[in-house]
Amino acid sequence: MKSKTRPIVGIDLGTTNSAIAWIQEGKPAIVSSPKRERIIPSVVHIDTRGQVLVGQDAVGSKIAMPSRTISAIKRHMGSEEPLSIADQMLLPEEISSLILKELKGFVATTFPDETAIEAVITVPAYFTDAQRRATKRAGELAGFVVERIINEPTAAALAFGLGKPDQTGHILVYDLGGGTFDVSVVEMYSGILEVKASAGNNLLGGEDFDWLLLDYMAEHVVAEYGVDPRLDLRAKTLLKEKAEETKKLLSMSERVDVSIPLLCFKDKDPIGLAIEITRVQFEAMIDDLLRETTELVTRALADAHLLPTDINEVLLVGGSTRIPKVRELIRDIFEMEPRTDVDPDETVALGAAVQAGIKSGELTAESLISTDVAPFSMGISVLHQIGASMRSDWFSVIIPRNTTIPVTRTEQYHTSSDGQRAVSIEIYQGESEQAKENYSLGEFMLEGIPANLAGEEAIDVTFSYNINGILEVAAKCVSNGKEMHISVHDQLQRDSEEEFSQSLERIHQALANSRLFDDEFDFDDEEMDITVEADDEFLSANRSLASLIDEAKLAVAKGQRLVSALDELAAKNLLQQVDQVLQLLENPEVTSLRNALDDLVDMLIDYDMEGED
Ligand code: ADP
Ligand code: MG
DSSP states (O other): OOOOOOOEEEEEEOSSEEEEEEEETTEEEEOOOTTOOSSEEOEEEEOTTSOEEESHHHHHHHTTOGGGEEEOGGGGTTOOOOEEETTEEEOHHHHHHHHHHHHHHHHHTTSTTOOOEEEEEEEOTTOOHHHHHHHHHHHHHTTEEEEEEEEHHHHHHHHHHTTOTTOOEEEEEEEEOSSOEEEEEEEEETTEEEEEEEEEETTOSHHHHHHHHHHHHHHHHHHHHSOOGGGSHHHHHHHHHHHHHHHHHHTTOSEEEEEEEEEEEETTEEEEEEEEEEHHHHHHHHHHHHHHHHHHHHHHHHHTTOOGGGEEEEEEESGGGGSHHHHHHHHHHHSSOOOSSSOTTTHHHHHHHHHHHHHHTTTGGGOOEEEEEOSSOEEEEEEEEETTEEEEEEEEEEEOTTOEESEEEEEEEEOOSTTOOEEEEEEEESSOSBGGGSEEEEEEEEEOOOOOOTTOSEEEEEEEEOTTSOEEEEEEETTTOOEEEEETTGGGTOSSHHHHHHHHHHHHHHHHHTOSSOOOOOTTOHHHHHHHHHTHHHHHHHHHHHHHHHHHHHHHHHHHHHHTTSOHHHHHHHHHHHHHHHHHHHSOOHHHHHHHHHHHHHHHHHHHHHHHO
């Protein structure tokens, strides 16, 4: 008898790309989009009808409507700052939930009656508590039951370890994606994967390489024309796209011709960019950042008490490991070739599916077990006596970095002044002895301590770090048992049900408000039928505005493509017309948009025919 398996999916919610996978016939498998894409860009666009576009379609709208499009949202996860998209303010996890919802759509058709799909979502090993909670929340907002948050390099190791029960030794996972870098050292024996140490940087990845290239290109324009294209949102978006394209080409070629015929205008004169960039130049630009990754590799090895020669396999994960220099650095350190059978784009999602399969029971036969570590130290700020002097803001570590999780540790502290009735517990993560130089996770007060002499009252502080990498802190006055518990995030008021409903409502409202017109017509509704009749003129105007906007967007995209094929004067004329339409699209109105669009379409027909001659 086979029980009906509940859907548990694994999701790689990446800075640049995202993917969803699950177990199929005993093996992890990527679930493709309806358009058969195995990974989709983590880009969100809200169109003029309040519809959400995610993935390649959103990328397509980016140049035409940058203010309605957001990419690399993962870089903001855990922040309390709302971001603007289509003039609406949303929290990073709210925007991320739109990506997750899109991925959910890929599997939802298979489970039409299931409302609760469980998910394992991956995060960079070096993600902080707030970033993990925001990720979990994003999953919940998308309608998943978030079963586990697991570290990306650990997921990669799981995907690799599956089906290799006899493999013994140490593997090193080097994960350099679009926004983050992680390295983990994992020991494998008899189907057990034990993470020994992790290190990383949440703000280091291919995006940074793009910005360095972008600056290089922009500086060139500044030097030649005295105009900074970075100040123009559209030019900046064009440059960013070109920078990424150039970077990828440089992984294949030693030199690349970079050409943007029309980037921006200087006093109505068109300005373009035409330069050559060599791989050597690019490698020099990113040298410091790559060096930082190798330093983190060295640190992870040292924390695991291993030498490079102790590593049996190196797995390269993340799109940026396609850069030849990265492979060269790895060869220099380990004196061997990295594995070539690991797909840098899909491994993390597949590993998340493996974790999901272990949970659902679909993979028990494999008896794969994994353990993970806390990649950073966690503790509190205290007064510390060094010799005869007292030092404040000393970082007292309660859970040292690379402790195996889950873990609960208690340390005892004492009051520092006579009659002290309360203590402030300031929680940090990081590696500096100076608490304030570390990352603050929050603080709370323990009150109700009996008045006593300094040092006479003891306070037990307990840290619990769970398998999802989420921290709970408790403080207890030993003499009277008075206790306070906080989940670090409770303090930020974001774990409450109320906050959750507010988030859902905010997303709903944002989509409604982002519409440039109201297109909620329900023609089956009798009442609406009357309105349709009564407001026929109004509605048809609105409907024609909707199709007008679509037409205009298409024409703009076509114009932008055509520009590079034209001579300078024609290109200038066309781009001016494109710009005019774009400006009108920001705040569209039927008559002016129709006129500008007609002119643009005329030009497109003329120039297109010219191009064909
Ligand atoms: P994430 O996990 O952050 O979503 P990915 O693993 O998908 O990221 O990697 C995306 C990054 O890899 C992007 O910055 C992209 O530009 C970069 N990338 C993809 N292919 C190449 C390539 N051939 N050469 C250099 N960088 C690449
Ligand atoms: Mg990734």
